[in-house]
Amino acid sequence: MPQGIQVKDLNIFYGDFRAVADVDMEIESNSVTALIGPSGCGKSTFLRTLNRMHEVVPGARVEGNVQIGGVDLYGKGVDPVAVRREVGMVFQRPNPFPTMSIADNVLAGVKLNNRRISRSDAADLVERSLRGANLWKEVKDRLDRPGSSLSGGQQQRLCIARAIAVEPSVLLMDEPCSALDPISTLAIEELISQLKERYTIVIVTHNMQQAARVSDRTGFFNIENTGDPGRLVEIDDTATMFSNPSQRATEDYISGRFG
Amino acid sequence: MTVGTPPAPVAAAGPRAADRRTGSHVWGGRVFAGLSYGSGILILLVLAAVAVFLVVQALPALTADPTELEQISWFRAESLLGYVGPLVFGTVLAALLALAMAVPVSIGIALFISHYAPRRLAQGLGYLVDLLAAIPSVVYGLWGALWLIGVLDPVMTWLSSTLGFIPIFAGYQAPAKNVLTAAVVLAVMILPIITAVAREVFLQTPRLHEEAALALGATRWEMIRTAVLPFGRSGVISAAMLGLGRALGETMAVLMVLSPGLLFSFFLLKPGQHQTIAANIAAQFPEAAGLSVSVLIATGLALFVITFVVNFVARAIVARRKDFSGAN
Numbered sequence: 035m036p037q038g039i040q041v042k043d044l045n046i047f048y049g050d051f052r053a054v055a056d057v058d059m060e061i062e063s064n065s066v067t068a069l070i071g072p073s074g075c076g077k078s079t080f081l082r083t084l085n086r087m088h089e090v091v092p093g094a095r096v097e098g099n100v101q102i103g104g105v106d107l108y109g110k111g112v113d114p115v116a117v118r119r120e121v122g123m124v125f126q127r128p129n130p131f132p133t134m135s136i137a138d139n140v141l142a143g144v145k146l147n148n149r150r151i152s153r154s155d156a157a158d159l160v161e162r163s164l165r166g167a168n169l170w171k172e173v174k175d176r177l178d179r180p181g182s183s184l185s186g187g188q189q190q191r192l193c194i195a196r197a198i199a200v201e202p203s204v205l206l207m208d209e210p211c212s213a214l215d216p217i218s219t220l221a222i223e224e225l226i227s228q229l230k231e232r233y234t235i236v237i238v239t240h241n242m243q244q245a246a247r248v249s250d251r252t253g254f255f256n257i258e259n260t261g262d263p264g265r266l267v268e269i270d271d272t273a274t275m276f277s278n279p280s281q282r283a284t285e286d287y288i289s290g291r292f293g
Numbered sequence: 294m295t296v297g298t299p300p301a302p303v304a305a306a307g308p309r310a311a312d313r314r315t316g317s318h319v320w321g322g323r324v325f326a327g328l329s330y331g332s333g334i335l336i337l338l339v340l341a342a343v344a345v346f347l348v349v350q351a352l353p354a355l356t357a358d359p360t361e362l363e364q365i366s367w368f369r370a371e372s373l374l375g376y377v378g379p380l381v382f383g384t385v386l387a388a389l390l391a392l393a394m395a396v397p398v399s400i401g402i403a404l405f406i407s408h409y410a411p412r413r414l415a416q417g418l419g420y421l422v423d424l425l426a427a428i429p430s431v432v433y434g435l436w437g438a439l440w441l442i443g444v445l446d447p448v449m450t451w452l453s454s455t456l457g458f459i460p461i462f463a464g465y466q467a468p469a470k471n472v473l474t475a476a477v478v479l480a481v482m483i484l485p486i487i488t489a490v491a492r493e494v495f496l497q498t499p500r501l502h503e504e505a506a507l508a509l510g511a512t513r514w515e516m517i518r519t520a521v522l523p524f525g526r527s528g529v530i531s532a533a534m535l536g537l538g539r540a541l542g543e544t545m546a547v548l549m550v551l552s553p554g555l556l557f558s559f560f561l562l563k564p565g566q567h568q569t570i571a572a573n574i575a576a577q578f579p580e581a582a583g584l585s586v587s588v589l590i591a592t593g594l595a596l597f598v599i600t601f602v603v604n605f606v607a608r609a610i611v612a613r614r615k616d617f618s619g620a621n
């Protein structure tokens with residue numbers, strides 16, 4: 035079931051360095067939220083706090099409150115492993131497991147979650163997930179080939195298939211198209227609009243047009259000076275953000291990029 | 294890259310500068326190509342020289358009549374093959390036993406160092422392992438002969454009395470100068486090299502793949518199983534082969550621990566059943582002359598061939614799943 039996300043007073047640290055400060059954000063279920071902002075302002079860092087991947091980095095920690103579907107992600111007794119099963123993630127660079135076949139890649143998460151799955155269920159799930167990621171037609175005849183034998187765009191869609199195979203409630207994407215050509219990008223953008231029906235999606239992108247095309251709401255992160263923490267400047271409906279944002283900095287950034 | 298292809302001229306530099314750079318590049322490329330070709334050929338030559346030496350020196354034994362061979366005081370076999378066979382068997386058995394014990398432990402230590410231990414502890418352990426690799430084999434032999442044999446005695450007594458119904462554990466006789474003890478010493482000796490290589494390989498697992506596993510909701514162990522171990526597979530096989538090579542050729546430690554025998558025997562706990570080629574050469578060589586030297590060299594030739602076969606098999610294993618290796 036898709037879930038909404040509430041973030042309150044979130045501060046994110048790498049050791050002593052505060053990378054992101056004071057984020058408050060409300061994300062509705064079944065929506066696509068785009069996060070934009072200059073490089074180094076903490077978009078990836080913020081995104082990774084939404085599935086507790088941030089703490090994988092040694093010394094990294096979080097202060098504040100994140101709730102998904104009303105559950106405090108950082109509450110006592112919450113298992114980060116369980117959180118990551120609920121909140122899927124697609125990375126900037128496609129990262130299928132090179133030692134696994136295409137089918138096994140899709141099943142990787144499922145095999146972790148409920149170890150046993152019958153052959154026919156597995157075949158169904160592979161097909162369903164690959165169809166969901168718009169990849170089925172291209173790979174249906176070579177499911178036992180290694181995942182790394184695909185093109186970059188196909189690999190990225192394979193990663194999306196892998197993420198949605200475990201049926202998470204939220205899908206996080208960190209610049210999923212930055213390594214892809216325009217056609218693959220288009221394929222993934224179309225996919226995102228379809229996936230929204232079943233997932234809550236948060237996507238980081240450097241591409242304004244992309245943010246405008248795929249998202250319902252857009253959040254702008256900024257960083258004042260190097261060494262300062264990044265902050266969420268504003269978040270609003272995408273149409274509003276791109277036509278008349280309430281903050282000057284947002285307008286500068288967006289118009290600057292549009293040139 | 295083809296040698297001698299000039300690189301595209303750097304735009305900022307003038308045409309002359311570009312020419313000069315191109316010139317030195319071609320030169321550097323040629324020198325480097327020459328050096329690497331040369332080294333490659335040198336290795337082949339050395340290998341060929343060793344092979345030729347072994348064959349030529351072993352020839353008298355290979356062609357000798359069994360009656361001639363029987364003149365040698367320690368030669369108790371029908372033919373040369375009958376003599377080499379049990380030695381090959383003993384060598385491979387001891388090495389494989391050592392490998393079977395060392396590989397799981399090494400992988401465990403390597404994983405602990407690369408993925409579990411806090412950084413300080415990991416570094417300390419790493420040094421310790423490297424240090425183990427530097428201990429000369431005579432010292433391992435002394436350790437095995439003077440200490441380990443005593444320690445293993447109660448263990449093997451127990452093993453023989455409780456699991457003695459399995460033939461391989463039957464018939465233990467003290468002192469524990471059997472092939473299993475030799476294999477334990479060998480295992481300890483090859484542990485550091487396997488651990489060191491495996492650790493390097495595990496540390497090189499792309500962060501991207503580890504995070505992919507974690508983001509799917511893998512626990513640390515599951516992450517290791519889905520990302521680290523498959524990625525390190527061929528590296529670990531190479532590491533094991535390095536260890537196997539060392540175990541196959543190890544001389545002193547076996548010589549000092551094992552009570553020799555020339556049987557095709559699977560009694561791991563009985564003394565006087567097995568001997569390895571290397572230890573046998575070291576034991577007999579000082580007294581050998583003429584044909585008996587040739588016999589020993591023939592056994593050395595057999596060891597050379599075994600090592601070759603082992604390497605080929607390892608390569609075949611690695612190559613079989615090359616598509617899935619992550620190297621593409």
Ligand SMILES: Nc1ncnc2c1ncn2[C@@H]1O[C@H](COP(=O)(O)OP(=O)(O)OP(=O)(O)O)[C@@H](O)[C@H]1O
Nearest residue numbers: 048051053071072073074075076077078079080091
């Ligand atoms: N593993 C890390 N250890 C320490 N500091 C880090 C680490 N990762 C990122 N940072 C720092 O955190 C800040 C935010 O980085 P982050 O990667 O979140 O930026 P970003 O907005 O995603 O940038 P980009 O658009 O270039 O991907 C930067 O100052 C960065 O140097």
Ligand SMILES: [Mg+2]
Nearest residue numbers: 077078079208
């Ligand atoms: Mg980023």
